[in-house]
Amino acid sequence: MDQAPLSVENMDGNVEYQCTATGSKAGYVLSNVAEVVERILTFVPTKSLLRTACVCRLWRNCARRVLRTQQRVTWVSSTGSGSGEGHVLCKNLVEEVENIYLLPQTVLLMVDSETINGQDCCYRQKKARKADSVDPAEELSMLFPRGCEILGIATPGVVLTPSGSCSSMPQEHQDGEAGFALMFPSIDGVTIRPFHFCKQSLSQTALEDAGLVGNPDLRVVLLFGYEAFKSGAARFLNKVLEPLAQSSALIAGGHVENVFTHSRECCGRGSYGVVGLALSGSRIQGASVLLDQDVSSEKSAEAAIQRLKSANIPERNTLGFMFACVGRGHNYYSGKRNVEADTFRKVFPNTPLFGFFGNGEIGCDRIVTGNYTLTETDPDSLQHGYTTVMTLVHLG
Structure with missing residues (x-):
């Protein structure tokens, strides 16, 4: 036996x-x-x-x-309809987060503002919540590890790459329900710090704590202003951009509708502010180009994005970001859809693309590599309208 x-x-x-x-x-x-x-x-x-x-x-x-x-960024993206059970991205994340192969440290979410705002999910104080409402920020925080920083942004339109492969065709969604969640793990030699400033919290010390001032390792800043049309919002944004404009970092982003994330007590519903991610580390490289107002054909869009290719940023472990004016897209290209996203994939076939259609763009032509030389700029030259900022961020 x-x-x-x-x-x-x-x-x-x-x-x-x-x-x-x-x-x-x-x-x-x-x-x-x-x-x-x-x-x-x-x-x-x-x-x-x-x-x-x-x-x-x-x-x-x-x-x-x-x-x-496991130091490669991964993502979950969703389109379609949540069938009345919350945003389609939130619904899919519940299932997909069980199958990811990394431990997220920072998560950047972008969703269409029409759907998410219709669910009363914008940035607000705890005391302003309805007693019977479900806060997606709290639901999302339960999906990720304790201590994971989550930055959720609502925009008029979303640019995303479908889940599954870097080479999937990126999509521009100016209408309908869409969103993505970019998940950053701990990466050797890379520090990613989320930040948030409102008129109550902005100070020199706060900028230093966020790694935006006095940080020689700062390489890339993804920056998003919300409630930008409120009185005082433009002056406030300039206070944030002034020190960044004099730095050697790449700055890219734009104006979004609002932010939903962990509730903060420093500002109330409807207040303006700035959020974003500060990426530091010698391994990081970045480059961006500005597709100005005169870029309105497929040929001129490809010529502009080819300038981005000339930066010679490695494609491995690299993300593409597209921050476009809500007035561009198919309306700007004589009714043809997905022009800029398709052109990006043609030039960068193995780099996933993410971003939004917003209410103004932040960025300029700039390259940040190991031996870069940059000229100083000013905050006004970083802000645009009816443009697209195309950006590459390499994480080493």
Whole structure:
């Protein structure tokens, strides 16, 4: 009669299997050969991996090493209809976040403002919430690890790359329900700091704490102003842009409808402000070009984006961002849709593209690499209308 293998825990906290001659040695291998365990765990999605790490010390150490290797940005994007059950992106994230292969540290979400605002989901104080309303910021925070920073932005239109492949065709959605969630893991040599400023919180100290001032490693700033048409909003934005304009960092973004994220007490509903991500680290490279108002044909759009190609930014682990005026898109190209997104993919076939159609654009022609030389600019030259800012961000 065959004997079942016996198991004991050794002094290191690992589970050792004492197999009989007729018993399987699989248990012993899975509990004692780190190389085998680690290889197997690379095929396990992160949420399941974290649960697996609780089995024993060996599996925990292997899981940690696997997580450290997962340094590629991933994303979930959605279009269509949420069928009255919230925004389609929020609905799909509940399912898709179970299958991702990284541990998110920072998440950038962009959704169409028509749908999300119709659900009373804009940036607001806790005391302003309806007692029976469901706050998507709170729901989203429950999907991601504790401490993960979530920046949610609502815009008139969304530019996204479908989930699954970097080479998927990017799409411009000026109408209808659409959104994406970009998930950034911890990346060696890269620091990503979300920031938020309103008239109550903006100060020199706050700019320094966000890494926007006095930070020699600052490389890229993605910056978004909300409620930009309120009185005082333009002057406020200039206070943020002035020190950045004198830096050697790449600045890109634009004006959005509003922001939904973890509630803050410093400003109330309807207040103007600025949010964004500050990316620092010597491994980061970036480049941007401005498609000015005279770029209104497929040929001129391709010529402008070819200037971006000349920056020689590596395509691996690189993201494309498109920040366009709501007045562009198919209306600007004689009714033809997806012109700029299609042109970007033609020039960069393996780089995913994300962004929005907004109420004004921030950026200029600029290259930030290891040995760049840039001239100073001023805040006014960073702000535009009826343009598109195309940007590449390489994360090393």
